[in-house]
Amino acid sequence: MKNSLSIFVFVIINSCLMANNDIYDAITQVGPKGAGNDKLVKNWHLVDSMSSSDIPRLLKIMNQANNLGDNWARAAVFQILENAGKEVLPKDETIAFIKDQNNQGSSRRAAYEFINYVSPQVAQSLVSAFIDDPEPTLRREAVELLLTQADNLVIKEQAIEAYEYALEKARDVDQIESASKSLDELGKPINITERMGFLTGWQVIGPFDNSSRGGFNEIYSPEIGSDFLKKAHTGKNGSVQWQTFSTTDRLGLLDLNQPFGHIKEVLCYAYSEFESSLDQRVQFRIGSKNAWKLWINQELVFARDEYHRGATRVDQFILDGNLKKGKNQILVKVCQNEQTESWTKQWEFCFRITDLSGSPIKTIN
């Protein structure tokens, strides 16, 4: 009798574990364009039989999941907490998961949000430790805390020290701007261009034809080959030459109306070289209200065919990519369209390279 009961319990537990494994697999396998949705929908009822002990495993699963899988896992955790009550969240394990930087930043962020959901005070107590965190959204919380503390300091020297520390740790443009503005007001101006690592010196060539916005998909000669600067090119109105162009704008904005004049239905190319000390994963951060394409070492990173929908913003597009050790070639195609309204005059972009946590990477020469 005892043996039968043990076998029965074993079978039940085992079948539960297998069922949960079905959910875990489905979460990690969900893909773009609805791939894997059917399997998840069919198995999702199993979440109702999950308990708080499944939450640490779901957090680990988030490490292997893409952003879509992350959201499925979030929903599973919320559903467990809804069914069993917020208090069942295994706080110690969740906090340990947050603190372990071997876990994916996005998963750790999710874990932090679960803690914040059930116990905002506990979440707040973790924040100051995020100051050097590789996950930008956690680091941001700590910087925000520093900025608030600095705002409350009445002794000028202490405030300067606090803002300088916050600035050193900040990675997001709004927090850098905030600390920089405060330091400026306290008589300690900051070179924000340098601080954020904008690429300010470029070679530019143009104009090329962009009538009816057709130039965006037209392959002009600067896009061909790797020997960018040595070639003669034919532009919209005849032969065109590469020319040096740099900006002193504090946010690294390159106003292309300056070298080429206020002209419409045109495009140009901007070229720069970047020496990297090692092979590394990076983020290319470009801002432009014009249509643009970006190539790194002749490989197209991204293309955006949109004009004047809002202003140019720093870090408007954050694109994951690679730098190789040594010289890297950066080519940007920036297009201007036919619109004549006052808010369509801008023909511009800004560009910087950061590591995956948002720290600027600078060329080594």
Place this chain on the structure above:
Amino acid sequence: MKAFFFYSIIQILPFIVFADWLGFRGTHGNGLISEEIPHELSLNSHDSWETTLPGRGLSSPVLVGDLVFLTSSSGSQQADLHILAFNTITGKQVWERTFKATGRTICHNKTCVAASTMVSDGEVVVAQFSSNDIFCLDLKGNLIWLRGLTYDYPNIANGLGMSSSPLIASGVLVAQVENDANSFTFGLNLHNGTTLWKKNRPKGANWTSPVVLAKGSTKWIGLQSKEGLAFLDPSNGEILWNYNDGASTIPSTVISSENVLLIPSNGLTAVEEPVKGKGPEQRWRNNKLAPGTGSPTVCGNQVFVINRANVLTSASVQTGEINWRLRIKGPVSGSPIVTKNKLFVFNEDGLGQVIDISQKTAARVLKEIDLKDTILCTPAADQGALFVRSDRKLWKIGQATRN
């Protein structure tokens, strides 16, 4: 027999008591409130309430039974996407689900990532965000499925933000995600979110929302764009009818009870009920009836339009002739909603205006309600009350309590 009778009553009671408000501009997408709403509305009445929201938003509330559903977005990049349910009677939050945006979240400062209004079929609710993340949940907040359309197609995005509200027809979730770069409309299986069809659409920023045309027992889906208005079969995306004389990309079409299309095109253009295989038959066109940001609404033989100069105009659906004009207090971003006798609209300063539209030749303001907050959304209405939200709050505004 008696037991069966009582069981039946219990089953249908919620649907008798609550008419529901299932999507952008109501269940039928025309802004028409099925029941009369008292004009003596008050923020201080016993069934009014207000509650704080965890993020920004200009999406409208939707109502199913005794629940009001709403979206908001928060965080420095507005990447935290909230789907919320509140009790309509008490205003108490029933549940909240938070997800992460997988698409782009940059928007013009005036709008935000929670711009699209949710939709429901009475059994599930679907939320779409400007990041083109779509979530289908049951009424208890349990996830049924999700999609990330910008995750799938990274150029589905608008630098100013997107705001088209999805709709449900024939078991299909229709999501219009149209912009300058990659412009599509998707038909997603409501049961699992898989793609049933995907249509290439005119390239160009488009903030309009799809509309449903009831054709007997079937439904057609109307997709508006700068090129005009196309009707599709929701089951397969087949184009059934096309009007290609251009249309606005902000205010959406409204359809009268007699299936006359009132299209924001060259002012306002009335087109007879579409017939498959036949071209559009224009009933009238009036360039003095161009709507501003909000969409037109319709009740019986009156169509109502608020133009960019904040003039509310009533015109005949039959002829396009103007019945009356009334300058209201603007600016107005949301769309008006109407009963047979009253029109309700909130301006951007948070001033709600209740307007008597019962007379054919003139209108007058009956009541003003000042929410003292920026209101960009279209209100919802049910249970004899209005539901309206700002970036910070959700209100239920019920009938003033009589002393």
